Amino acid sequence: MSTKKPNAEQVWKQFEDYLAPRLGMSAIDRVVYSHLVRHSRLEGKLRLQFSIVWLARGTRVCHNAVREAVRRLIGHRVLRLVQRSTAGHVVEVRIPNEVRAARPRQVARRAESRTRGFDLDNLDFLKSPELRRAIHAREGGRCFYCLSRVTPATRCLDHVVPLVKFGDNSWRNLVSCCHECNSKKKDLGAADFLRWVRRERRLSDVELAARFRALDALAAGKLRPPLPLEWIKRPRGGV
Secondary structure (H helix, E strand, C coil): CECCCCCHHHHHHHHHHHHHHHHCCCHHHHHHHHHHHHCCHHHCECEEEECHHHHHHHHCCCHHHHHHHHHHHHHCCCEEEEEEECCEEEEEECCHHHCHHHCCHHHHHHHHHHCCCCCHHHCCCCCCHHHHHHHHHHCCCECCCCCCECCCCCEEEEECCCHHHCCCCCCCCEEEEEHHHHHHHCCCCHHHHHHHHHHCCCCCHHHHHHHHHHHHHHHCCCCCCCCCHHHHCCCCCCC
16 A cells, blocks of 8 residues: 655654654664654555564564564554454554654644544543443453453453553553453563463463454454443543
8 A cells, every 4th residue: 555755854853752752662662663664654655564573683673572562553553453464464654743642742732622522542441430341341251361250359450561661541551351360460561471371371372372363453443342322422521
């Protein structure tokens, strides 16, 4: 899919001045994002298909670190996951002026004031009991990580990307899980923790693969929580 080539100088200025600082991007996140932008938008392509092996080789970063960086960039909505298969990832790469966090604050506020309708992505899902219950309901009474049954007394919410690694309280970054998984995961990324759960024999190989697909679907915005209709119709700022 082709698109107009952006001004490279402007892209890098916006990246360094706004996007990277406001998202708290690590050095690895910066390298990975820069490589993807270089091979997509700066070549006039909106979408890019790549493998983790190719990306690790091009950035000279280890595979696991690259994989986690891609998940963080998807979580921050800098990348939009279109497809994930054995052939690799297909993503839409967004340049800084297409990401709300990259825009100067006064510009972002004006744009937000003109936006009508319900904006799920900007809600803090830890702020309201109804929003927290929506996350639990989405998982259907099971721990997102180990798939064990949970009850209101044995469940809690966990950050897929930990707060210390610049995760947020959005619905894309929160899952319902059991207390044991929440305690064991601590500040691990979700992918690494799922591998640990498999080593502990709490997941089968088939279940682990399904959990990774669920993780990708969550980052891609395909696992929206079921909010009550009357809540969605509330005025903005009514949380």
